[in-house]
Amino acid sequence: MPARAPQIVALGGGGFSMEKEGSLLDDYILSLLDAERPRVCFLPTASGDADHYVVRFYRRFSPGCEASHVSLFRRDQGTGGVEDDLAAHLLSQDLIYVGGGNMVSMLGAWRAHGLDSILRKAWRKGIVMCGPSAGSLCWFTQALSAFHGAPRPVRGLSILPYSNCVHYDAEPARREEYHRAVADGMSAGFAVEDGVGLHFRGTRLERVVSSRPEGRAFMVQSQGSRVLETPLETHYLGETLKTPRTIALAEPVAA
Amino acid sequence: MSATGAPPGPVPLQERSIFAMGGGGFTMEPANPLLDDYVLSLARAREPRILFLPTASGDTTPQINAFKARFTGRTCVAEHLSLFRLRETRRPLSELVAEQDILYVGGGSMRNLLAIWRAHELDTMLVEAWERGTVLAGLSAGAMCWFQYGLTRSSGPPEPLEGLGLLDGSLTVHTDGEPERLPVWLAHVRDGTLPGGWALDDGVGLLFRGRTLDRVVSSRPGAEAQRVDAIAGELVRRRIQPDLLGSRANDPLGGYDEAVEELRRVHRLRRGTGGRRS
Numbered sequence: 001m002p003a004r005a006p007q008i009v010a011l012g013g014g015g016f017s018m019e020k021e022g023s024l025l026d027d028y029i030l031s032l033l034d035a036e037r038p039r040v041c042f043l044p045t046a047s048g049d050a051d052h053y054v055v056r057f058y059r060r061f062s063p064g065c066e067a068s069h070v071s072l073f074r075r076d077q078g079t080g081g082v083e084d085d086l087a088a089h090l091l092s093q094d095l096i097y098v099g100g101g102n103m104v105s106m107l108g109a110w111r112a113h114g115l116d117s118i119l120r121k122a123w124r125k126g127i128v129m130c131g132p133s134a135g136s137l138c139w140f141t142q143a144l145s146a147f148h149g150a151p152r153p154v155r156g157l158s159i160l161p162y163s164n165c166v167h168y169d170a171e172p173a174r175r176e177e178y179h180r181a182v183a184d185g186m187s188a189g190f191a192v193e194d195g196v197g198l199h200f201r202g203t204r205l206e207r208v209v210s211s212r213p214e215g216r217a218f219m220v221q222s223q224g225s226r227v228l229e230t231p232l233e234t235h236y237l238g239e240t241l242k243t244p245r246t247i248a249l250a251e252p253v254a255a
Numbered sequence: 256m257s258a259t260g261a262p263p264g265p266v267p268l269q270e271r272s273i274f275a276m277g278g279g280g281f282t283m284e285p286a287n288p289l290l291d292d293y294v295l296s297l298a299r300a301r302e303p304r305i306l307f308l309p310t311a312s313g314d315t316t317p318q319i320n321a322f323k324a325r326f327t328g329r330t331c332v333a334e335h336l337s338l339f340r341l342r343e344t345r346r347p348l349s350e351l352v353a354e355q356d357i358l359y360v361g362g363g364s365m366r367n368l369l370a371i372w373r374a375h376e377l378d379t380m381l382v383e384a385w386e387r388g389t390v391l392a393g394l395s396a397g398a399m400c401w402f403q404y405g406l407t408r409s410s411g412p413p414e415p416l417e418g419l420g421l422l423d424g425s426l427t428v429h430t431d432g433e434p435e436r437l438p439v440w441l442a443h444v445r446d447g448t449l450p451g452g453w454a455l456d457d458g459v460g461l462l463f464r465g466r467t468l469d470r471v472v473s474s475r476p477g478a479e480a481q482r483v484d485a486i487a488g489e490l491v492r493r494r495i496q497p498d499l500l501g502s503r504a505n506d507p508l509g510g511y512d513e514a515v516e517e518l519r520r521v522h523r524l525r526r527g528t529g530g531r532r533s
Contacts, residue, residue, distance in 0.1 A: 073363060102340075
């Protein structure tokens with residue numbers, strides 16, 4: 001059997017945790033899985049393993065999936081999360097869903113438990129990876145973090161050789177901050193609004209999907225002393241989900 | 256007085272304080288304020304600024320609420336620092352840490368605590384705060400983190416984990432409340448994989464001035480500390496009877512007598528929070 005291509009669906013915001021009718025992005029992600037009852041594991045690390053987040057995950061995914069979660073804060077307390085062999089469990093999934101929150105705290109905790117290398121291995125193996133917000137930023141080389149002080153570029157896992165900026169429409173200053181960071185030498189990358197997902201096959205952007213008719217994503221790169229922002233063709237899932245089409249983007253971003 | 260401008264320089268070693276609790280304080284003893292009042296008394300400021308770091312728990316709401324319930328209404332300025340919840344503060348971490356008189360670290364996963372601090376470079380800021388004379392306090396993971404080593408259950412079974420190393424030796428906590436820890440710690444001290452150190456019951460706290468143990472206190476009658484060392488492969492264990500806080504003989508600050516308790520009842524009634532919480 002040929003190996004499955006690595007895939008990441010990076011959401012600017014949205015999915016079960018953020019949208020009341022947030023099923024469209026989650027449905028799109030589930031449509032990428034072959035299994036009839038896929039194994040889906042949730043990593044709520046970026047929220048500090050917040051209970052309400054874990055509950056919402058199970059509410060959304062346990063009806064159709066073999067749902068589980070890994071808690072890195074309560075490994076001693078038997079809270080129903082996976083506790084023994086994290087690597088074996090994660091590497092047997094069809095989908096790993098990374099929750100939102102604080103990316104720097106999440107990556108710190110992941111490293112302490114060896115999850116960073118497990119997740120790289122899982123991606124190479126063809127397990128689909130996805131998540132909103134911090135669950136998107138973490139896959140990229142650099143992310144714009146606006147946590148405690150002025151926004152600044154922070155390092156992610158560097159699986160996708162670009163930068164990433166999420167919630168692009170949520171804060172008026174975001175766009176200017178991201179453009180300034182790219183002008184100051186941050187890698188070229190993708191700015192993504194809430195409700196919009198970037199679907200990567202390998203490290204190549206294959207498709208941009210949205211749960212909202214007006215959702216947008218942009219490629220942002222510096223050219224000489226200027227910063228160019230190019231809108232990406234975005235497919236509203238409310239119309240296209242039933243007949244997904246592969247639409248080539250004009251120009252894949254160079255690494 | 257709290258620092259408002261540039262943080263002051265380092266203070267002499269003997270003026271640096273760390274208070275390490277085996278368990279207790281507002282998260283574990285909501286009806287017993289003795290250890291937390293003792294923490295406040297360690298600051299030089301009359302109305303100290305106290306910052307709670309709930310990092311080891313993942314910034315859980317119950318811990319933050321218990322902190323507010325304990326310190327709101329006491330003579331202090333109380334805040335908490337979340338490293339998970341976005342946009343609770345956009346002030347630089349270094350600024351927030353530098354203006355405190357007391358940094359109080361909660362319990363939870365010691366492994367996550369240290370890894371997340373390092374990811375935010377908070378470990379360096381805390382060491383610098385200690386050097387400036389800011390009181391460092393904490394329980395459980397928040398106590399073991401200051402030592403060379405602690406014994407953590409962050410990954411399930413108890414195992415040694417390196418701490419920040421401001422204090423020499425190793426620490427194990429909840430000796431009475433989680434009895435599975437002590438034998439593992441003793442075995443590691445005996446075979447030399449851990450340096451000697453202290454084992455603390457819930458409710459017991461060690462006060463260090465510089466790197467020297469200055470005082471052992473407790474919020475509960477009967478709670479104990481022990482100092483353990485390995486000498487030629489044999490364990491030498493020494494029991495330490497803590498000073499029970501709240502009794503006049505042990506508490507030069509006036510203690511926890513009936514008049515104080517009465518006054519606090521009045522305060523609680525005025526705040527409308529009623530009686531004891533369970």
